[in-house]
Amino acid sequence: MAQEAINLTRALKGDNKTQGNWGEVVLTRVLEASGLREGYEYETQVSIENDARSRMQPDVIVRLPQGKDVVIDAKMTLVAYERYFNAEDDYTRESALQEHIASVRNHIRLLGRKDYQQLPGLRTLDYVLMFIPVEPAFLLALDRQPELITEALKNNIMLVSPTTLLVALRTIANLWRYEHQSRNAQKIADRASKLYDKIRLFVDDMSAIGQSLDKAQDNYRQQ
Template identity: 35%
Template sequence: MLFALGLLCGLLIMGAILGWRILSLEKEKANLPAAYEALSEKAFAKTQEQFGALVDPVTKTLANLDEKVKELEKVRAEAYGALRQQIEGMVMDQRKLQAETAGLAQALRSPATRGQWGELQLMRCLEMAGLQENVHYKKQVSSANDEGGRNRPDIVIFMPGNKQIVIDAKAPMDAYLDLLQENLSAADQKMILERHARAVRETIKSLGQKSYWAQLESPEFVIMFMPGESYFSAALQADASLIEYGVEQKVIPASPTTLISLCKAVSFGWQQDKMAQNSREIAENANALYKAVVTLTGHFEGMGKSLGKAVEQYNSFIGSLERTFLPKARRFKELGVAGGEKEIDMLPQLENNAGTPAAAELTQQEQKKIA
């Protein structure tokens, strides 16, 4: 009985303890969400702070990068605008150039216009080479040919030694101008180049038959001036034997660059001839001056000899006067016949230093050489 009562009391006590514990746990359970929330907010704030410390430099870098990108974009837009304007200007210039080229090509199809243009280019080359009209060259020099006619080359260049070089401006360009057409096939270009080469060959043949060198003091060739660098090179693409053919016909084709080089050589030859002429004139003047100096020193030498003789005669006269005449004149005063306060002084004799100059022998020797 007592055991059962004790067991019951123990169970009651245990139940009370368990109830109290359950109530305590339920209370803690009720407070758990609030504690967890506070803990979470604290951890989140700390984590956010740490994350912000890590991300802040990246944010600043991204902000700077964004500013740089904006600046680059602005510069790119400005550059693109300027480039676009330049491209548009180039397109307009290209169209204008095409129009002008087409107009020039059309104008150059006229033989008269083409001839005037070729002569103008020829004159510019001569001017750039430093040659002057009527000094180093003449235009349109007329001369009789073997057939009784007259030849009139465009330019005759004078060379030292009374030699001449003949230049004729030629521009066989009809076929070449056809190359300026658009949308030409390779076959069309080849055919046009061959036609251009044939025209150049015919011009060389015609020019060689004029034989300018037979009427003028000229080497046996004539310069065929073509007023463009590409005209003859284009013909050579279709006919590489044109240079050899020109030599056979005694015709030398020349572009502006080639002609300027040739004229520069002529100008240099004139400069050398002028220097040689000046040297000869200097030598002649020096020889004449030397002869004049020799003659002048001869006159001085004769003058010195004459002065020496005059001094000798003067001293002889003074000596004779002192020996024969003046002693008697002084005696009159001693005898009281003649009076006067002033005595008759002794007349001085002159030293005879006049003689032949030290360089007289050299002068005489040089005079003998010149004679």
């Protein structure tokens, strides 16, 4: 736990790329805890060419039953939150808090412009999940600016933290479990139907053979 705290501190003090990498690490842990399997129910760093022939690379694409997809973005930066967390006076803390809120709002707008829903080959839901990898940073922003949720929704984005994302992913894992059970039940029903058809044909054949034998026996008796 101590090492993880050190890693988080380093990530918060790092540049945007370092923070993005930390967000991806936390996201990977949440995905692993959800019960979903990489390469089956979700994929990472998939490169897709958009209509303008530039390449887009969502952090994670979660597959849903019935061919739907959910995109998760983990590139939110938390430089301002780090300053808020380590502030030694109220003025610095309040200033950093306002920067943190502005950073969340700015990322909402940038993510909305990416328009992941329109990428060829994806059948996404209406909303992209914007992952804020540090729970207190997520709660702090929404506590001070609850309207961020509405602003995000207007941009077809849902804000999620490690806790809320895990709940959503486990729900998806349960949907897949029911889907697999349904498919298995259908396979069993199909096999049972085929077995029944074979048994019925066998019984019909045996009945026909029996009738032929009876007819042959009657002919023999009449001779």
